[in-house]
Amino acid sequence: MQTNLSPEYQHTADGQEAEAILRKCVHCGFCTATCPTYQLLGDELDGPRGRIYLIKQVLEGETPTRDTQLHLDRCLTCRNCESTCPSGVQYGHLVDIGRKLVDEKVPRPASEQALRWALKEGLNSPLFAPAMKLGQAVRGLLPGGIKAKVPEARSAGTWPARTYARKVLMLAGCVQPSMSPNINSATARVLDACGIQTAVEPLAGCCGGVKFHLNDQDGAIVQMKNNIDAWWPHVAQGVEAIVMNASGCGVTVKDYGHILRNDAAYADKAKRISELTKDLSELLPQILPELQKRITPQTAQAQGLMAFHPPCTLQHGQQLKGGVETQLNALGFKLRVAGNEAHLCCGSAGTYSVLQPVIAKQLRDRKLGNLNEMQPQAILSANIGCITHLQSGTEVPVRHWIEMVDAALSAS
Numbered sequence: 001m002q003t004n005l006s007p008e009y010q011h012t013a014d015g016q017e018a019e020a021i022l023r024k025c026v027h028c029g030f031c032t033a034t035c036p037t038y039q040l041l042g043d044e045l046d047g048p049r050g051r052i053y054l055i056k057q058v059l060e061g062e063t064p065t066r067d068t069q070l071h072l073d074r075c076l077t078c079r080n081c082e083s084t085c086p087s088g089v090q091y092g093h094l095v096d097i098g099r100k101l102v103d104e105k106v107p108r109p110a111s112e113q114a115l116r117w118a119l120k121e122g123l124n125s126p127l128f129a130p131a132m133k134l135g136q137a138v139r140g141l142l143p144g145g146i147k148a149k150v151p152e153a154r155s156a157g158t159w160p161a162r163t164y165a166r167k168v169l170m171l172a173g174c175v176q177p178s179m180s181p182n183i184n185s186a187t188a189r190v191l192d193a194c195g196i197q198t199a200v201e202p203l204a205g206c207c208g209g210v211k212f213h214l215n216d217q218d219g220a221i222v223q224m225k226n227n228i229d230a231w232w233p234h235v236a237q238g239v240e241a242i243v244m245n246a247s248g249c250g251v252t253v254k255d256y257g258h259i260l261r262n263d264a265a266y267a268d269k270a271k272r273i274s275e276l277t278k279d280l281s282e283l284l285p286q287i288l289p290e291l292q293k294r295i296t297p298q299t300a301q302a303q304g305l306m307a308f309h310p311p312c313t314l315q316h317g318q319q320l321k322g323g324v325e326t327q328l329n330a331l332g333f334k335l336r337v338a339g340n341e342a343h344l345c346c347g348s349a350g351t352y353s354v355l356q357p358v359i360a361k362q363l364r365d366r367k368l369g370n371l372n373e374m375q376p377q378a379i380l381s382a383n384i385g386c387i388t389h390l391q392s393g394t395e396v397p398v399r400h401w402i403e404m405v406d407a408a409l410s411a412s
Contacts, residue, residue, distance in 0.1 A: 001025040001052075006061030013262060014097045018059055021094045024087045025052055031081035031091070036345045036363055037074050045071045048081040048091050055098035064102045072099050074359065076352055077213060078312035078345040083319070092317070093258070096212070103215050119351045120214045124206045124223075129178040148392035149354075156181035160192035167197045168283075169234055169242045171227075171249055174206040176384045183384065186406035187245045187280060193294055193409055194287040198243070203230035209252035212259075213350055224256055228269050235272060242273065245280040245402060247383040248350060251317035253277045279320055280402060281382065284327035291331055295408045300332030302411070303404055304377030308335050309367065309390065311383040312345045324382065324401055333404065335380065338370035348389035364393045372396065380404060 003022050009015030031048040032038045038047030045054065051071060058064050072095060079092045108116070122128060135142065136153040168191065172184055188198040204227045212220035231242060244250030257274035260266045308325055315321045328335045347353055347363030368390060371379055379394070380401040381387050391398040 001027065001056065003056060003059065005059050008061070009059050009101075014101065015059060018055065018094055018097045021090050022052065022056055022059075024089045025049075026087050028086065030084050030086060031089075034080045034084045034343060036076060036078060036080070036347075037359060039344075040359060040362055041074075043071075046074050048075075051075060051095060051098070052089075052091070055094060055101075058098065058101055058105075064105050066106055069102050069106045069108070072102060074356060076312070076345050076347070076349040076363075078349060079316040080312060080343060080345065083316045083343070096217075099215050100217060115355070116214050116351075119354060120211045120216050120219070123210050123351075124174050128175060132175075132178040145357075149388065151179055151388055151391060154180065154182050156185040157189070159185050160188055160198075162192060162197070164192075164195050164197040166195060166240055167199060168240050169204075169231060170198050170200055171204060171207060171242065171244055171246075171253070172200050173246050173249055173384065174210070176246055179388060180384055180400070182403060182406075183245055183400045186400070186403045187243070190291075190402055190405050190409060191243075191283070191287070194290040196240075196283075196287070199234070199239075201230045201234060207249040207252040209248055210350060212252065221259065224259065224270070225266055227253075228256070228266060228273055231273060232269060235276065239276070241278045241283070242276045243278055243280055243283065245382070245400065246385075247279055247311045247314035247318065247320075248385055250277060250279045251313040254318060279314065279318055279382070281314070281320060281323045281327070284323060288327055288330060291405070291409075295331055295405075295412050297332030299408050299412045300328075301334060303333060303408060305334045305336065305374060306401075306404065307371040307374050307376035307379045308337050308401065309346060309371060309379060309381045309386060310337065310342065311381055311386045312349070314382050315343065324380075328401065328405070331405075331408075333408075335401075336374055336376075338367075338373070340370045340373075341366070342370075346386050346390055348383075348385040350385060353385075353389050360389070361393075364389055368394050378404070 001022050003019050005015050005019055029049050035047045044050040054068050075095055081091050135150040139147060139150050176183055191198050206223050208220035208223040254274050254277050257271035260270035325335050345363055346367040347360035353360035378397040378399055380399055387398050
């Protein structure tokens with residue numbers, strides 16, 4: 001795609017990166033076939049190709065409007081289009097740049113600003129955990145819309161106390177410890193059973209994804225640098241990996257090297273952090289032999305048929321497809337993805353389900369319809385946002401896949 005950057009952007013890092021991405025686009029439109037919002041809305045400007053044109057116009061000097069902002073806001077950043085694109089267009093990076101440039105020129109209504117501020121500050125706040133605990137205590141009295149965002153309280157169980165030569169770091173996450181604490185402890189217990197110690201660095205906080213995608217990129221970079229500083233002593237001591245059991249956090253931390261590539265003080269460290277970062281599923285091949293000793297096929301099969309929803313941040317953002325299903329089925333579990341539209345987003349997409357609730361609910365119900373066709377005992381996923389969003393629309397239990405493995409270990 002030929003571009004002619006306006007003088008305003010010609011010599012900026014954002015302009016140069018965006019131009020390089022735009023030049024890879026060949027207008028083919030394959031991306032529209034797998035874009036969730038285009039499928040729902042049928043508007044070219046609510047698909048990747050249309051949004052690419054809008055961003056191109058801004059970079060070439062056209063003044064963006066509130067409509068421009070709305071079309072970019074409606075993007076889930078699911079990156080399904082990247083999996084489809086034959087030219088390797090890095091749409092996710094481009095839309096981050098586009099949103100930043102448009103928001104600099106198009107003011108948002110006060111109510112919208114307030115909601116976005118509350119999300120980017122509230123989800124990272126130390127007050128989130130007590131607020132969630134209070135919400136869970138009075139969950140039955142809450143209005144339906146709020147109740148859907150408050151999962152039922154669950155025990156975390158015990159955290160293993162043994163130490164091993166093999167050690168990994170794990171990011172606890174900003175909302176997961178209070179919304180679904182068993183995910184982190186189940187992760188630690190499963191790895192413990194395989195001779196790997198899991199450590200959580202208390203000085204590490206939010207991965208930065210929430211602020212970054214709400215266009216507080218400066219605030220996100222502060223969080224990213226804080227995490228790098230917190231983890232670096234462990235890296236220097238030879239920690240094996242930095243494990244993510246929320247694929248939304250994983251895709252962000254794996255991008256630290258790109259985001260901080262021009263920062264002289266952090267570029268090398270950020271690159272190393274990204275290299276060490278592994279989604280929990282990436283450890284499955286190496287721990288599978290030990291799990292096979294501890295979980296009998298009969299115990300695994302007793303869990304029943306499970307439907308698996310691979311989050312977009314896993315299958316498109318990190319390009320990790322089929323690993324969870326393949327490895328868990330090798331253990332004897334009966335895990336299946338939907339026969340239809342397994343590639344499509346469930347509508348959670350970080351804060352999207354709050355900011356775009358109508359589209360998010362449509363996508364959720366569409367996803368659940370495909371998953372429930374299997375009549376599963378439970379629905380499994382790999383990201384706290386997807387789990388919470390899907391659970392709000394079904395009575396079928398929705399869990400992280402590591403919780404199923406942990407339950408089978410306990411049963412064995």
